[in-house]
Amino acid sequence: MNDPSAPRRVRRRAVALLAALAVASVATVVVLQAIPAANGSVTAPRGASIDTAAFQPAAADGLIPENERPTVFDDTVPAVANLNPDLLAALRAAAERAERDGVEFRVNSGWRTPRYQQWLLDNATAEYGSEDEAARWVATPDTSAHVTGDAVDLGPDAALDWLTQHGDRFGLCQIYANERWHYELRADAEANGCPSMYGDPTDDPRMQS
Template identity: 60%
Template sequence: MTYGEPARTTTGRIRIRKLRVAGLLVAIAAIAAALGDQWPASSSSTGSSSSAAASPIGAAPGELRGALGEADGAVPDGVMVVDDAIPGVAKLDPALLGALRRAATDAKDDGVELAVDSGWRSPAYQERLLQEAISEYGSAAEAARWVASPNTSAHVSGDAVDLGRDAAAWLSEHGAAYGLCQTYGNESWHYELRPEAVDHGCPPTYADPTQDPRMRR
């Protein structure tokens, strides 16, 4: 027994060391796997916005796409209808912009700010959005339900604005008083100026842009 006890103790220590090494290897493998999973996400951060998958293409073009940035109409997050430094706002039709700013003054009394997701766009930016929509939806016909061509888009002419959720909800109730009307049933964020709406209310919406005669020019 005098010699057996040290032997058993030594054997126990060896087993403990083996278990610790095995545990360390498992931990290293888990860390390596986690890093491997994160790598594609970080390396693909310059791709299209993940929010585009949650809503139709063009719904939130605040993200700068490729080399096309603010000068082409991309609108950063947090922009309001009073931000003249942003071309996407400043290049809107003056009558539309004036109506939006009058509405913004009253909306503020209700605790709502008229945030702009998209406004004026350059033809190049509109074409980029259209091509992304075709890729996303699989056909030009389906993409046309969400994104117009540069030749027909009211955004390119400065006659349309896409608003944030709270702003669009407020205008859905009060917009007619300013001549601001939702144009398409499938785009609750898309507003255009209809001056006659002040006296007669907003006209019925088109189901989507493909039903709008202006899109067939």
């Protein structure tokens, strides 16, 4: 004998199954976060799984949007204004001289909060697949010269070319061979030249913490 309630039970099971699949889809959503790119800026990743509730950096944390690269003279941008005063003075002196050669300095990244630095490191680890590989590009909050305001990532290429030739006259030195854009102040560079570069941050004793 046919059970008249069977179709209703089948429909209820189908609805329950669809609801379970929907929940599973939400739980496994892939969120596209920004990660450090190999030019000193941040770009969209190729698909790292990141918590949707994760911290999102803002200008107050030192974020500079890719389409809003300030000059070294822009005091309204925290990433610039919060740089070490000696570094900022050297950057501005160099930029004023470079302008005579038709070259303008633009800041891709400068000062950052520890939370922003950790966010960059977490995303780099997800992108590059390991903490060891991420460490070649992004320092920890405890070791980063960006967090202390002692480093700046510059562009465009014309500015980097100019600094390669003239940066030491202002104490501005490229520190890592794999980061052409990353500059720090070395006060004795004008007299002695810039020190030899590290291959990448993992060679830097300051990063060993």
